[in-house]
Amino acid sequence: MSAHVVPLKTYYAIFAALLCGTALTVWISFFDLGPLNTVVAITIAVIKALLVVLYFMHVRYSSRLTWVFAAAGFVWLVLMIGFTIADFDTRGWI
Amino acid sequence: MSPSATHPAAEEHVEGLAHHFTSLEQQHEASRLGMWAFLATEVMFFGGVFTGYAVYRNLYPEAFRLGSHHLDVTLGAINTAVLIGSSLTMALAIRGAQVGKRSAQVGLVLATMALGAAFLVIKGFEYHEKWTGHLMPGPGFDVAVFGAEGGHARIFFSFYFVMTGLHAFHMVVGLALLAWIARRAARGEFTPKHHAALEMTGLYWHFVDLVWIFLFPLLYLIGRHA
Numbered sequence: 001m002s003a004h005v006v007p008l009k010t011y012y013a014i015f016a017a018l019l020c021g022t023a024l025t026v027w028i029s030f031f032d033l034g035p036l037n038t039v040v041a042i043t044i045a046v047i048k049a050l051l052v053v054l055y056f057m058h059v060r061y062s063s064r065l066t067w068v069f070a071a072a073g074f075v076w077l078v079l080m081i082g083f084t085i086a087d088f089d090t091r092g093w094i
Numbered sequence: 095m096s097p098s099a100t101h102p103a104a105e106e107h108v109e110g111l112a113h114h115f116t117s118l119e120q121q122h123e124a125s126r127l128g129m130w131a132f133l134a135t136e137v138m139f140f141g142g143v144f145t146g147y148a149v150y151r152n153l154y155p156e157a158f159r160l161g162s163h164h165l166d167v168t169l170g171a172i173n174t175a176v177l178i179g180s181s182l183t184m185a186l187a188i189r190g191a192q193v194g195k196r197s198a199q200v201g202l203v204l205a206t207m208a209l210g211a212a213f214l215v216i217k218g219f220e221y222h223e224k225w226t227g228h229l230m231p232g233p234g235f236d237v238a239v240f241g242a243e244g245g246h247a248r249i250f251f252s253f254y255f256v257m258t259g260l261h262a263f264h265m266v267v268g269l270a271l272l273a274w275i276a277r278r279a280a281r282g283e284f285t286p287k288h289h290a291a292l293e294m295t296g297l298y299w300h301f302v303d304l305v306w307i308f309l310f311p312l313l314y315l316i317g318r319h320a
Contacts, residue, residue: 005192006185015182022174022310026167029315041311048307056185057300058293062126069127073134077141084145088152 004061014055021048110288118287125290129297140305143260147253147312157246159317164229164239165254166220170314173216174306180209181303184296191279191289199279199292206299207272210265217262224251231255254313261309264302271295 025044033040054060059070108118115121151158187202228236231252237244275295278284284292 005189008186008189011182011185011189015178018178018181019175022171022178025311025315026171029167029311029318037317041315042308045308045311049304052181052300052304052307056181056303057297063123066123066126066130069130069134073137073141076134077137077144080141081145081148085148085152088149 004058006055006058006061010055014051017051018048021051109285122290122293125294126297129294133297133301136301140257140260143253143257144308144312147257150249150253151316154243154246154249157240157243158250160240160243161247161250161254162314162316162318164224164227165314166223167314167318169216169220170310173213174310176209176213176216177303177306180206180213181300183209184299187279188289188293188296191284191292192286194286196279196282196284199284200276203272203276203279203292207269207276210269210272210299214262214265214269217258221255224255257309257313261302261305264305268295268299268302271298 021044025041028040028044029037031037053070057070059066062070111118111121115124183202183205187199187206190196190198190202224230228234228239229251231248235248235251237248240247272295275292278291
């Protein structure tokens with residue numbers, strides 16, 4: 001379990017994907033997509049973050065318990081930001 | 095009651111194994127869980143600032159857009175690539191330990207440090223430019239540049255300096271950890287079975303990269319098109 005050796009080409013592929021993601025997010029930011037600009041930028045960032053966590057941080061090859069520990073922080077972060085945004089975005093409705 | 099009666103394996107000493115663990119695998123798993131628990135607190139720590147950012151950007155979208163235009167996208171993008179590169183060398187250094195290549199480990203940890211230092215140097219140039227351009231929040235901040243949004247733009251730059259400053263501080267801590275790791279790697283302390291310190295430092299380094307992956311688009315790329 002602890003000695004899962006990831007092939008070199010996997011690491012190079014992830015590195016290339018992360019660079020492409022960076023180039024893509026810069027390129028897209030020059031187009032006016034309205035509110036979608038933020039959605040696209042965060043989506044690309046989340047995909048890049050998942051690649052880092054799953055491959056560079058080896059979570060994909062780790063135990064289920066490690067998955068729970070790794071996911072916990074991000075789950076609460078999404079709740080904290082999600083509910084805060086939901087509050088501020090809906091204040092104008094009343 | 096002799097210890098060997100309850101713990102037959104305790105008789106033979108395994109290199110690097112603390113007495114309260116039954117195997118190196120179990121010890122390694124405990125390190126990993128402990129590190130992820132720490133990283134979860136780090137996610138919450140940065141999460142608070144990100145939440146504050148979300149609130150103020152929601153309140154003053156125009157000021158954040160104007161402020162963002164004063165950041166250097168090219169330097170920001172170069173720094174993103176530099177950090178991603180340092181994550182690659184870090185991952186390869188751990189792989190070097192897994193397959194038992196000592197010289198590769200040392201070289202790759204040093205390469206990670208060089209890339210980390212390059213990031214901080216570029217960040218330093220950016221900070222210097224903001225300082226001389228009167229965009230540092232404080233008495234010298236030039237509100238007139240942003241017209242009616244001057245006060246709100248100052249909030250954007252407060253977030254910029256706090257978020258990138260906390261991130262840069264984490265990089266400095268990471269560089270110190272890597273210096274310690276490089277020394278241990280050079281002494282040949284990390285074997286395919288026993289390299290938890292190297293791997294946990296790697297997790298920390300990748301986490302710092304993660305934070306920047308979100309900081310870059312949120313600070314540098316707001317409303318670039320307009």
